[in-house]
Amino acid sequence: MAEPEDDKLAERYRALGSEQPPPALDAKILAAARRETHLRRAPRRWVLPLSLAALLVLSVSVTLQMQHERPDLENETAAPAQAGKAAVPAAPAPSAADRAAPAHAAEPKAAQRAAGATTQQGRPSRESGAESPEQWLARIAELRREGHDAEADRRLAEFRRRFPDYRIPQPVREKVERR
Amino acid sequence: MLAYAAGDAAAFETLYARHRGGLFRFVLRGIKERGIAEELFQEIWMRVIEARLRYAPQARFTTWLYTIAHNRMVDHWRKRGLNVVPLGHDDADDPAPPEPAAEAAREPQRQAETNEQLERLARALEALPPAQSEAFLMREEGGLSLAEIAAATGSNEEAVKSRLRYAVAKLREALDG
Numbered sequence: 517m518a519e520p521e522d523d524k525l526a527e528r529y530r531a532l533g534s535e536q537p538p539p540a541l542d543a544k545i546l547a548a549a550r551r552e553t554h555l556r557r558a559p560r561r562w563v564l565p566l567s568l569a570a571l572l573v574l575s576v577s578v579t580l581q582m583q584h585e586r587p588d589l590e591n592e593t594a595a596p597a598q599a600g601k602a603a604v605p606a607a608p609a610p611s612a613a614d615r616a617a618p619a620h621a622a623e624p625k626a627a628q629r630a631a632g633a634t635t636q637q638g639r640p641s642r643e644s645g646a647e648s649p650e651q652w653l654a655r656i657a658e659l660r661r662e663g664h665d666a667e668a669d670r671r672l673a674e675f676r677r678r679f680p681d682y683r684i685p686q687p688v689r690e691k692v693e694r695r
Numbered sequence: 696m697l698a699y700a701a702g703d704a705a706a707f708e709t710l711y712a713r714h715r716g717g718l719f720r721f722v723l724r725g726i727k728e729r730g731i732a733e734e735l736f737q738e739i740w741m742r743v744i745e746a747r748l749r750y751a752p753q754a755r756f757t758t759w760l761y762t763i764a765h766n767r768m769v770d771h772w773r774k775r776g777l778n779v780v781p782l783g784h785d786d787a788d789d790p791a792p793p794e795p796a797a798e799a800a801r802e803p804q805r806q807a808e809t810n811e812q813l814e815r816l817a818r819a820l821e822a823l824p825p826a827q828s829e830a831f832l833m834r835e836e837g838g839l840s841l842a843e844i845a846a847a848t849g850s851n852e853e854a855v856k857s858r859l860r861y862a863v864a865k866l867r868e869a870l871d872g
Contacts, residue, residue: 521863521867522863524870525863525866525867525870526835528812528813528816528870529816529820529835529866530835531809531813532813532816532817532820534716534720535716535719535720535723536715536716536719537715537716537719537733537736538733541733541736541737542711542715544737545711545737545740545741545744546707546708546711548740548741548744549699549704549707549708549711549740549744550704550707552744552745552747553699553702553703553704553707554704
């Protein structure tokens, strides 16, 4: 197709004229093109900030919700670990009605459950400043070492009443029990 | 085109400036009526604007542009019931051979011959069957290769080659008088 005759034909063809679209038509098409880019850009200008704002609100809500729920969770999860199975009936899983209830209604119930678990078991809670089983045992061992056996016996009996399921490790038992 | 699709209006202006003349002549010489050609020319560019987000750079922009133009022109021909209609060339319209001229009249005579030659070429181009004229115009105005013309017209290279061969032969014949 690149023969000299083709070149001659192409040259003659170009000599036919170089018609152009009228300027008014150019203007109409260019205006439409510009209008479309503006229409497309407009939503983009607010979509990103709106997304960021929505993300921020969601993050804050989730954080606040977690802070709200944390004390409740601690009570519910710490009780079985400290008091074993005895704590289970005192802190039943929330019923379907509880779960369906609004957050502000569920909060007092959770607080009641936590308080109930503490009083029914007669064991100290962290909020009351009471000692952990390990701290109790350390105190008893100290009394035993200092020769206050009567006080150590009394405390050991109290310890067993408070923490009936706590299994005292053998090395610790040697330190807290009367020999 | 990708830049325009991303929202760069200036990129469209560059594309438009590059292709406006060629595409306009392609449509005008294919349709042959200036008013309708202008309408179709505008519609083709509106399609480009609308379809910019779907544009995938699998082919040259030029091929994509002429594909849109081809489809739009086919629609136009269909609406008018003008499918591919081969038209014969009427040699009876050709002017009579010029009389021998004096030396002083040589230059105007050459100019007249050139004008006649161009008129014959224009008529021959107009008389080409649409598929042949389209292939020729895509090559001359769009600079499309055989493969690109085939892609733009939904045809195959062999068919395009054949159309071009016929078109070129008829146009050369017209040039030679």
